[in-house]
Amino acid sequence: MDVxxxxxxxxxxxxxxxxxxxxxxxxxGVIFNPxxxxxxxxxxxxxxxxxxIPTVEVHLSNIHAREDFRKTSLTAQAANAIVSGLGLSGYxxxxxxxxxxSNHSSVE
Numbered sequence: 001m002d003v004x005x006x007x008x009x010x011x012x013x014x015x016x017x018x019x020x021x022x023x024x025x026x027x028x029g030v031i032f033n034p035x036x037x038x039x040x041x042x043x044x045x046x047x048x049x050x051x052x053i054p055t056v057e058v059h060l061s062n063i064h065a066r067e068d069f070r071k072t073s074l075t076a077q078a079a080n081a082i083v084s085g086l087g088l089s090g091y092x093x094x095x096x097x098x099x100x101x102s103n104h105s106s107v108e
Contacts (some may be wrong), residue, residue, distance in 0.1 A: 001099050013041055020047040020055075029054040029098035031091060038063075038073040049078035056094040059084040 006027070008019050016037070023030050030053060037044050038057070048055050055078070062085030063070045076082045081097055083090040 001096065003095060003099055005095065013037060013043060017043050017047045020044070020051055024051045024053060027053060029056070031056045031058055031094040031098070032075075033058045033060070034073075034075045038075045039069060040074070042074060045074040045078050048075055054081075054098055055079045056081045056083060056097055058082075058090045058094050060087050060090060061085060 008015075010016055010019070016032075016034070020030060020032070030048075030051070032048075032055065034041065034044055034057065038059070048057075057073065057076050057079040059073075059082075063073065064084065073082070081094070083093050083097075086093060
């Protein structure tokens with residue numbers, strides 16, 4: 001798999017929104033881990049929805065096996081795919097998904 005990955009980490013919601021908008025036209029896909037923002041950020045959800053490139057939301061833990069408030073992800077509603085509970089391997093799964101084309105339903 002020959003892919004180029006650009007990484008960004010920020011605890012500032014506005015920076016994350018800007019990064020999503022900046023990805024439009026420069027990236028073939030976005031993998032993002034919104035962390036706690038997944039439960040609260042309408043701005044991030046809207047940014048994911050606004051870009052026309054495939055997006056994969058990744059959570060290290062299984063958010064559905066945690067507290068009730070963590071089971072709802074506003075951002076996941078706008079993502080093309082969600083990976084949850086695979087630890088760091090979730091990022092590799094997301095890369096593979098984007099590398100084979102997000103219109104496929106499985107990762108080889």
